[in-house]
Ligand SMILES: [Fe+2]
């Protein structure tokens with residue numbers, strides 16, 4: 200398939216033979232994709248936040264089981280605001296499926312599927328890169344608008360801002376990770392540019408009108424993200440993605456997630472990313488259940504009874520449908 204058709208030049212940078220399997224991108228160019236800024240005095244830069252955000256407990260006492268236990272889930276819509284959020288996600292899902300040429304085989308007909316249904320490594324990367332370039336927008340818009348509201352109204356924010364910005368940062372790291380595996384062509388860049396231009400402005404206005412609906416929208420979007428990564432993991436484990444079978448995760452990912460030795464393959468990477476998406480799903484469904492103006496952020500809260508089960512930053516206490524307000528605060 201012509202790379203321009205998908206807008207993506209896919210590369211496997213460290214293939215043992217020295218040549219990349221389906222690349223049209225010279226290795227030299229890829230090396231320069233994220234050039235580190237070096238100056239006369241500065242060696243490197245370091246983060247102000249602790250990373251990774253959601254799976255840090257994991258890295259300390261790594262348990263693959265917890266990441267594997269993550270389930271595809273759906274929170275039923277309960278009111279008109281939920282229906283608006285869910286309807287919008289379903290519309291965007293279909294548009295994105297079209298744009299990224301994503302078609303998963305119908306369960307019943309796996310044996311006789313048409314070529315269009317086969318998801319290759321290239322097709323997955325196209326989808327991941329497009330999705331992640333959009334997924335980093337809501338947290339930044341929400342955090343920015345809450346920041347501005349706090350300044351404008353001279354009121355405290357109850358610590359929502361950091362959680363929203365953390366989410367945006369985390370999504371951007373997903374994108375940067377996949378960009379180590381594939382370099383987008385002009386068509387993909389154009390699509391990302393257009394999607395960001397439209398989506399940023401639409402989300403900005405929507406968040407001003409109804410932040411609760413926007414958090415519900417992100418909750419539903421993250422349900423789709425968990426589904427997408429779950430299917431990719433299934434395909435990988437079923438041997439349908441041979442080029443990723445023994446492929447190392449990019450260095451940027453190993454550093455960001457502190458991936459332990461022996462767990463630094465593509466499959467591990469997808470498990471980490473799915474865990475992040477599952478946490479975004481819970482966080483946003485929970486925030487969508489709260490009073491946007493008054494309630495403190497449960498993910499930054501110190502609880503009176505620390506033994507009582509409550510929302511945490513990690514994925515040890517995951518609630519796919521989010522925490523109800525009465526249980527969270
Ligand atoms: Fe993501």
Ligand SMILES: [Fe+2]
Nearest residue numbers: 334421476479
């Ligand atoms: Fe996400």
